Amino acid sequence: MxxxxxxxxxxxxxxxxxxxxxxxxxxxxxxxxxxxxxxxxxxxxxxxxxxxxxxxHMGQLRIKGADAAKRLEELVPGDLQALKTGRMRYSMFTDERAGILDDLMVTRFDDHLFVVVNAACKDADTAHLHKHLGSAVEPLxxxxxxxxxxxxxxxxxxxxxxxxxxxxxxxxxxxxxxxxxxxxxxxxxxxxxxxxxxxxxxxxxxxxxxxxxxxxxxxxxxxxxxxxxxxAGLCLYGHDIDATTTPVEAALTWAISKRRRAEGGFPGAAIVQKQLAQGTTKLRVGIRPEGRAPAREGTEIADASGTVIGKITSGGFGPSVNGPVAMGYVSAANTAIGTTVHALVRGQKLPARVAAMPFAPHRYHRG
Amino acid sequence: MPERKFSKDHEWIEVDGGVGTVGITDYAQGQLGDVVFVELPVVGKKVAKGDNAAVVESVKAASEVYTPVSGEVTAINQAIVDDPAKVNAEAEGGAWFFKLKLGNAGELSGLMDRAAYDAFLKTL
CATH class of the missing domain: 3.30.1360.120 (Probable tRNA modification gtpase trme; domain 1)
Known part of the structure; x- marks a missing residue:
């Protein structure tokens, strides 16, 4: 900017x-x-x-047409055709290397999709959508x-x-x-x-x-x-996910259905399919520092021997948890819940553990 | 009553018998927001004027606390480590950060008195 x-x-x-x-x-x-x-x-x-x-500040768009779900699937790995009318799904725009260009929310209707994207990405997203979907795209x-x-x-x-x-x-x-x-x-x-x-x-x-x-x-x-x-363990674009992370590395595979995994048909699909089959070298995990000191974005993470194995991408103090919480990427060998790691904060090795997310339980409406 | 002096980095110091007590100002705690973590220097540490001597963290960010004068740390306030919210409640009172034996009392003359600090705040 x-x-x-x-x-x-x-x-x-x-x-x-x-x-x-x-x-x-x-x-x-x-x-x-x-x-x-x-x-x-x-x-x-x-x-x-x-x-x-x-x-x-977030971007709102409509993608018009009865075939909008099918067409948008060419740009995202989410299963939009499986959505019933009035239902909503989280997905992400990927590039040819399976890097994440933005994440988005999509609600399907019979003759259009309603899409919400991030503020910092909305101009690029709109151009990307126009390029591929043309006049079907209506920025709101x-x-x-x-x-x-x-x-x-x-x-x-x-x-x-x-x-x-x-x-x-x-x-x-x-x-x-x-x-x-x-x-x-x-x-x-x-x-x-x-x-x-x-x-x-x-x-x-x-x-x-x-x-x-x-x-x-x-x-x-x-x-x-x-x-x-x-x-809540939710990603912030530009911090926890970006063009250098794939949906598999970002632990967002829950957002890719069985059909989309099998069929592909989105940018970077071959890379996603390979990572799903063979694993990745890094993975987004939750990190709980054991003391009171927050480990913030950019903090290096080391294993027990002191070797740097990753980096915090979001970290701070969780008021409901009443303690420090963080997420970040660690190498594949260190992703198991409970793995002891160290956050390198101001020259100190602060003990921390790989932890399940969310840190505060989701309390969504399950009516 | 020992005089209290202030730095442009929003620390205060009160000197009594060659030992200074250092804290952050009420303005500083207001800018930080709710303090959730405090890290203090070890007793015996020698610090030079302007060094990072302590860390104070809010929900949003970490900030460094600079020592307004040089010296050797003689005491720390464990109460604000145990209950960081004290920094918000009594920044210029009981929530002092550390005490230090002054290395160069002449450095005090470079700091502001209350009236000068209040005037400085009005320029921000």
């Missing part, structure tokens, strides 16, 4: 400032990293009640996106959109929220139950204010969004 370009704003910029947010540059946008409550309490609040997140630049996340999200949402209560996890629907036409999915990036709500730019502030006026609903910044997703 060129430093000399002015930061873009979401339609909620004025509201963030009114709420006392500390604003930071993120993916070219002026975004709230935290509100006066602070990252720690915002994180805990989201796990205890409900939080509203402005994620309007006039739409904002907010997430409502937490154990009371469903009860809050039900007061403004009664249909939302019955929605299954990982499904999407065009419904009204507080009278506003919206595209709603039951999904999120926190490990909690919740929704992402896409509405017209000019409708989002009114909706956000209505949700924030509900008892127990707090505005939550990007800082807590990051610690929540890390505890």
């Amino acid at each position: 060129p430093a000399d370009q002015p930061l873009k704003q979401t339609p909620l910029n004025a509201l963030h400032r009114e709420l006392g947010a500390k604003m930071v540059p993120f993916a070219g946008y002026d975004m709230p990293v935290q509100y006066p409550l602070g990252i720690l309490k915002e994180h805990l609040h989201t796990r205890a009640a409900a939080g509203v997140f402005d994620v309007s 630049t006039d739409r904002a996106l907010i997430a409502l996340q937490g154990p009371t999200a469903a009860a809050v949402m039900a007061r403004h959109a009664p249909e939302a209560a019955a929605m299954a996890f990982m499904s999407g629907a065009y419904i009204k929220v507080a009278g506003v036409p919206a595209f709603v999915t039951r999904s999120g990036y926190t490990g909690e139950d919740g929704y992402e709500i896409s509405v017209a730019n000019d409708a989002v502030e009114g909706l956000a204010r209505k949700l924030l006026a509900e008892p127990g609903v707090q505005a939550i910044g990007l800082g807590a969004r990051d610690s929540l997703r890390l505890e």
